[in-house]
Amino acid sequence: MTENNYLSLIIFAPLLGAVINWIVGKRLRSELFSGVIACSAVGVSTVVAFMIAFYDQGGALFAPEGKPILDQLWTWIQVGNFRADFGLGMDRLSGIYACFVTFVGLLIHVFATGYMHGDKSFYRFFAYLNLFMFSMLTLILADNFLLMFVGWEGVGLCSYLLIGYYIKRDEARRAAKKAFVANRIGDWGVLMGVFLIFTLTGSLSFFDKTVDGIQVQSSLNLLAAMAADPFTWGAIVAGGITSIAVLLFIGATGKSAQIPLFTWLPDAMAGPTPVSALIHAATMVTAGIYLVVRCNGLFQNAPTAMFIVAVIGAATAIFAATIGLAQNDIKKVLAYSTVSQLGYMFLACGVGAFIAAIFHVMTHAFFKALLFLGSGSVIHGMHHEQDMRRMGNLKKYMPITFITMAMGWLAICGIPIWAGFFSKDEILYKTFAATNATADATMFGIHVNTILWLVGLLTAVLTAVYMTRLMWMTFFGESRFDYVLPVVENPHKASRAEENSFATGDAHDAVATHHGHAPDDDLHGGHNADDHDDDDEHHEHLTADFKPHESPWVMTVPLIILAILSTVGGLIGVPYAMSSLVGAGDVNAFEHVLEPIIYKKSGAAHGTNEHAKVVEKNEVKNFYASAPASKTAEHATDGEHAAHSPEEISEERWLALLSVILALAGIGIGIAMFGKTPLRAMPKILEEKWRVDEVYNGYIVDPLTRLSRNGLWRGIDVGFIDGIVNGIGYFVAALGSVARSVQVGFVRSYAAFILFGALIVIGYFIYYGFKLIG
Amino acid sequence: MDFITEYFLSNLLTILILLPAFGALSVIGHQMFWKSEDKLKWITLFWTLLNFVVSLVLIFDKGAAQASGFFFEKNIPWIKAINTNYHVGVDGLSLWLVILTTLIMPIAIVSTWHAVEKRSAAFYVFLLLLESAMLGVFVSLDLLVFYLFFEASLVPMFFLIGIWGGENRIYAAVKFFVYTALGSLLMLAAIIGLYYLQATAAGIGSFDYVVLLDSMKAGNLVLGVQTGTLLFFAFALAFAIKVPLFPFHTWLPDAHTEAPTAGSVILAAVMLKMGTYGLMRFNFTLFPDASREFAWLFITLAVIGIIYGALVAMVQPDIKRLVAYSSVSHMGFVILGMFSFTEQGMQGALYQMLNHGISTGALFLLVGFLYERRHTRAITEFGGIAGVMPLFATFFVFTSMSSIGLPFLNGFVGEFLIMLGMWNSTVLDITDTVNWNYVATMLAGTGVIFAAVYLLWMIQRVFFGKITNPKNKRLLDLSWREIGLIAPLLFLMVFMGVYPRPFLDASRKSVVAVQERVLGQTSKTVAETNANH
Secondary structure, rough: OEEOOHHHHHHHHHHHHHHHHHHHHHHOOHHHHHHHHHHOOOOOOOHHHHHHHHHHOOOOOHHHHHHHHHEEEEEEEEOOEEEEEEEEEEEEHHHHHHHHHHHHHHHHHHHHHHHOOOOOOOHHHHHHHHHHHHHHHHHEEOOOOHHHHHHHHHHHHHHHHOOOOOOOOHHHHHHHHHHHHHHHHHHHHHHHHHHHHHHHHHEEEEEEEOOOOOEOOOHHHHHHHOOOOOOOOOHHHHHHHHHHHHHHHHHHHHHHOOOOOOOOOHHHHOHHHHHHHHHHHOOOOHHHHHHHHHHHHHHOOOOOHHHHHHHHHHHHHHHHHHHHOOOOEHHHHHHHHHHHHHHHHHHHHOOOOOHHHHHHHHHHHHHHHHHHHHHHHHHOOOOOOOHHHHHOOHHOHHHHHHHHHHHHHHHHHOOOOOOOHHHHHHHHHHHOOOOOOOOOEOOEEEEEEHHOOOOOHHHHHHHHHHHHHHHHHOOOOOOOOOOOOOOEEEOHHHHHHHHHHHHOOOHHHHHHHHHOOOOOOOOOOOOHHHHOOOOOOOOOOOOOOOOOOOOHHHHHHHHHHHHHHHHHHHHOOOOOHHHHOOOOOOOOHHHHHHHHHOOOOOOOOOHHHHHHHHHHHHHHOOOOOOHHHHHHHHHHHOOOOOOOOOHHHHHHHHHHHHHHHHHHHHHHHHHOOOOOOOOOOOOOOHOOOHHHHHHHHHHHHHHHHHHHHHHHHHHHHHHHHHHHHHHHHOOOOOOOHHHOOOOOOOHHHHHHHHHHHHHHHHHHHHHHHHHHHH | HHHHHHOOOOOOHHHHHHHHHHHHHHHHHHHHHOOOOOOOHHHHHHHHHHHHHHOOOHHOOOHHHHHHEEEEEEEEEEEHHHOOEEEEEEEEHHHHHHHHHHHHHHHHHHHHOOOOOHHHHHHHHHHOOOOOHHHHHHHHHEEHHHHHHHHOOOHHHHHHHHHHHHOHHHHHHHHHHHHHHHHHHHHHHHHHHHHHHHHHHHOOOOOOOHHHHHHHHHHOOOOHHHHHHHHHHHHHHHHHHHOOOOOOOOOOHHHHHOHHHHHHHHHHHHHHHHHHHHHHHHHHHHOOHHHHHHHHHHHHHHHHHHHHHHHHHHHEEEEEHHHHHHHHHHHHHHHHHOOOOOOHHHHHHHHHHHHHHHHHHHHHHHHHHHHHHHHOHHHHHHOHHHOOHHHHHHHHHHEEEEEEEOOOHHHHHHHHHHHHHHHHOOOEEOOOOOEEEHHHHHHHHHHHHHHHHHHHHHHHHOOOOOOOOOHHOOOOOHHHHHHHHHHHHHHHHHHHOOOOOHHHHHHHHHHHHHHHHHHHHHHHHHHHHHHOO
């Protein structure tokens, strides 16, 4: 067990930054001060994270057998045999996460200092952003489930605060609440899953460790060592490993916006764009994948849960992609694209390709952060116009933004050498070739995995189409800055319906919340100073001769760095089938780093002898030459045979070629459809997002609200229970007035009633007591 | 000096009870001689603060953490004819509740600094007497003395609501009084019943809790199944109404809504805890068999209360009433944890009592601040308040997060332990297909989701958006007095969330003792049970 007390610096530096900004930054109101504090706080985290991951004591990423580097701070809760520590741990998985989260986070922080320039609550924004980094890094580096849950809920809170950052906007505050509640539903699953883990293993720790002289066992190891559940639906409710996996996955669907809890993420775009890039694309939403991969030993023992994960992932991927086709708000397109890409990652987890999932998490963090920041740059240059129908030909005005975003576009479409190609292709190949428990299951006479693979392919085409549409509407064609949008009934009908439903029977409330322009609201005259405070992203009507401007360097530099990463970042995980094409041998460093954290179940073959050799070589190179390294090698060799057989390699190559062709076809379709007619009308049902919000509101939220108001409150509480209470009171009062024919007050009659009742009861007890004596 | 210190320490609990009563006398005296009301609040504040400082001595005594028995015990004969003693003492169960009481009182008093206009002398006298009575409830170990304090606490609260309350105050006060007095009268009957049973068993009757408990443990006083059940319910009804447990909760929204801010804060923070404390202290240990037998009933009602309270809170048009219903939901968690009869659940329940006192107390304070400014609590009257009262909005959101149970704030620790305890409990049936303990926990867990819904929805409508009501445009943010009031509570929310160990350690021994008693096991087997889960 290796200790490193600098680990806590990674999480506490941003926390300190948040506190300083909240207390000092608030007084100074200096953008320079707040920006420098926030960025340097994350900068410290980044440096320390990279140091520990790559260099210190040989680097956590190369530690033998994937052993973690630990940092025990204090025992948080200890009751009976239950204990949860405030302890951090960085192993290979959390090391990779920590590195890309801090690095991408840093870039987005820098970008935000430019994007948020001129905002009245600059300090507040950066305090929240730093607080988010603290929560996210706590989530990643926690060494037990409970502390991870702290980060898990913490990122939810920060997401709530940042979505609702423009507090005066109706859609922002609604979206914030919606995000929090959807996350909470998921959190319920995580919490219950954690209880069950504790019941089954008596521990919540991720790693074997010794605290205060007490041996703490790793619950993950214990769960992975248990016998696998059978592949049956009954296993879900049996209270075993499958139940845990399903409960945890409920949490993942909330945090990572999967069916059925995905509706909050597109609405979350009401927050500032850097927030969308950081939280709702690159980091927080991938926490669900982190959880699943962290528990991969558990999931491998739960084939039913794996099947559910794969199906939900594939369904979400294609479902969100169809919606993304028809959105006009540039951020909404990217939001649905994120939901869709997250679906891919779950698909990968579901078929057992955990490393591919994490690989896609990382490349996606690069190119999606790039695309969001690019869209932020566009929005900034367009004076806060987000509707793509009013853009066009921006490549002329914003060349850097255009070129960098084009890199992101190629990456997400899956064009070779760009990062997204390797990760997405690996997922598709692994889905096709999966040998999991469900591999033999068929549907309509086709293998389930084949169906999932076809869905994945189709999604890849759709992705290329909607991304091409986005690029063409934004950067090509004629500029349409003064385009008059067709009158839509109400762009936020769904969320309004939700508001309405809560407010039924409260007409006054409905008026107050809905119409920002109540008669006495002096919208135009008498602006209070604070009226301007928060709505800096207000819309302006642009004129035809409007000239968008390129963004300042603090914004373009992060774009350029991310564009480079999106272009070459995938090269650290090139699969053997590709690298051998150019005679490079096995260079899949990413897979080798993560291999030890994936539990090997007997029968499931991963890796090869060749792998083992490379692993060994890595270990030797990295200061851990002796016994543990060779042990790892043996471990990897166990029961493995020729995963790199020539047939499979050629199969993988053909499939890759197929997906490249499909991606190019998607781009072609996109250009053909939207090149000349960027404003082509899309199917209404897609534009209305399949009306999922309406269904949720109509069938869940509304009935529940009505039940609560009319059934429980007015019916049972006020009607029934109080009716009885008041009835008794009335009865006694009437009795009293008849009996004594004197006017008595309520209090006295109640008192009389009490006395009367008490006498009877006391009498009974005395009688009873005497009976016992006698 | 030693003599004084010794005298002080040996009579500490009596001093704690008497100081506020003495303060009440001084308020009356001041009123009689000077006929001026402007100094009264300072005098009251002085006595409550003094009492708080004195109560802190309890923490620094090591007794609580080491023994499961009572410390600072005092036992002197009171009425010899019926063998009733003035017997007081604290242990891990009551320690933090005593300190919570003394902490909340000064805060409650400052919260109404400018709000009480009529008959302020009487107002402060009632508050001080209330403090004496509440402290008496938590420390008395003689059932008759306990009963007297339990009833005595009703009277000042009745007048606080009835005289200084809102528009519908008379109805609310009477409802409050009738509900709670009715329940506790049955308890009196049961106490007398126990006295006679002990008289039969041991030759001499007793009201002394410790005597009765020892007599039961020694096998002298044996309650039959029927007797035990009857007595159990007589006690439990009194406490269930106080908690309040569904369906005895309808007095609470009225009482809370109509009470002045100080009254609401005290009611939520301290008085509701008298019910849960009583259940744990008396019902579990005096009637362990019946407690086990009927745990399913209380768990069922608790789960219903958690969900029901949350759903009804969701649709309330009045902020204060919303918080009141949220209390029904939160106190359901406390009952749930207690009746799980696991160390985690019971410790969590005890911890959650403190958390609820702090968080809900703080919420009522904050609602009171708003009410003082606008004289309305209707949600529809507000909107966009965050723009003019940013600090207030920050504190409100923070407190709500504590109430919602966000990790690293106090509420999470309590709720987590309660649910963990219930999950691992064996109180409910475990069949081949269904473990009802899991089901109860899963249902209770939905209360955590609903808590986010009702509080955030209220926050969204009250604080965010544009200011639509011109009356809200000139609202002032919090004054230093108000910040000073809420700050200690905010600090406690964070501290108790991040570092709960000192609190849990102090109550551990006593809780385990109760657990042993109620499960009818020796300490060894209980320890094993705890370890084997």
